[in-house]
Amino acid sequence: QVQLVQSGAEVKKPGASVKVSCKASGYTFTNYYLHWVRQAPGQGLEWMGIINPSGGSTTYAQKFQGRVTMTRDTSTSTVYMELSSLRSEDTAVYYCARVYDSSGQNDYWGQGTLVTVSS
Amino acid sequence: SYELTQPLSVSVALGQTARITCGGNNIGNKNVHWYQQKPGQAPVLVIYRDTNRPSGIPERFSGSNSGNTATLTISRAQAGDEADYYCQVWDSSTVVFGGGTKLTVL
Numbered sequence A: 001q002v003q004l005v006q007s008g009a010e011v012k013k014p015g016a017s018v019k020v021s022c023k024a025s026g027y028t029f030t031n032y033y034l035h036w037v038r039q040a041p042g043q044g045l046e047w048m049g050i051i052n053p054s055g056g057s058t059t060y061a062q063k064f065q066g067r068v069t070m071t072r073d074t075s076t077s078t079v080y081m082e083l084s085s086l087r088s089e090d091t092a093v094y095y096c097a098r099v100y101d102s103s104g105q106n107d108y109w110g111q112g113t114l115v116t117v118s119s
Numbered sequence B: 001s002y003e004l005t006q007p008l009s010v011s012v013a014l015g016q017t018a019r020i021t022c023g024g025n026n027i028g029n030k031n032v033h034w035y036q037q038k039p040g041q042a043p044v045l046v047i048y049r050d051t052n053r054p055s056g057i058p059e060r061f062s063g064s065n066s067g068n069t070a071t072l073t074i075s076r077a078q079a080g081d082e083a084d085y086y087c088q089v090w091d092s093s094t095v096v097f098g099g100g101t102k103l104t105v106l
Helices: none
Strands: A003-006 A010-012 A020-027 A032-037 A043-053 A056-059 A069-071 A076-085 A094-101 A106-109 A113-117 B009-012 B019-021 B033-037 B044-047 B061-066 B069-074 B085-091 B094-097 B101-105
Touching: A003 A094, A003 A106, A010 A020, A020 A113, A032 B094, A043 A069, A043 A076, A043 A094, A043 B094, A056 A069, A076 A094, A076 B061, A106 B044, B009 B019, B019 B101, B044 B061, B069 B085
Parallel strands: A010 A113, B009 B101
Antiparallel strands: A003 A020, A020 A076, A032 A043, A032 A094, A043 A056, A069 A076, A094 A106, A094 A113, B019 B069, B033 B044, B033 B085, B061 B069, B085 B094, B085 B101
C-alpha cells in the first residue's frame, strides 16, 4: 500500500533552518511528483512547491522562493524540504503529498510534521 | 495570481444535503479537486477533476464545475462528514487552495 512517512516534530529558533523528510513506499518512487503543503495553526492549506523525483526538477511557490529547497534521494525513495531563515510565522504542520497526475490532485498524504519556530 | 473563494462555514441538518462552493475566475475551465480534513488529520481527497470520486469515497459525495463556481455536494449528511473542506486547482504551474469551509452537521 502507498505510504508517505514523514520525519518527526521539530523546534527551531528564529533564523535557523529545518529539513523535513518524506519517505515513500508502496509504489514506484520516480513515477509520481510530490507536493509540499503547509498549514499554520487554525489556518488553511498553503502550497509550497513541487518536486519531480525522477529528475529532481522543482517549482516553488513565489512566496517561498529563495528560502525553500526541495531535494530527493532515489536510493531511499525520500524527498526533503528545507526551509531557511525561519520566523515565527513558519510555525505550521508541513505535509508531503503525492501528485496523482497532471491535473495536480493529491491522492496520498504524509502524516504531517509540526515545525515550531520559537525563541 | 489566481484566487479561490470559499464560504467560511456551512451548516446542514443531519440527513440533508450540503453544498460547498468554490469561486474563481472561469473556474469551469480548470480541473477542481476537493479535500476533506478532520481535526489533527491530513487532508483526504474526496473529489478529483470536478466530478470523480476516489475509491472508498461514498457516493454521497459529488461535484460539479461550471462558469465561475465549482460545487461540492454532500447528500444525506452524516455526523462523520463534519470537517473542513478545501478546493484546489492547478494554475500556471502553481497549486492554489481555497481558504476552506467548515461544515457543521446539526
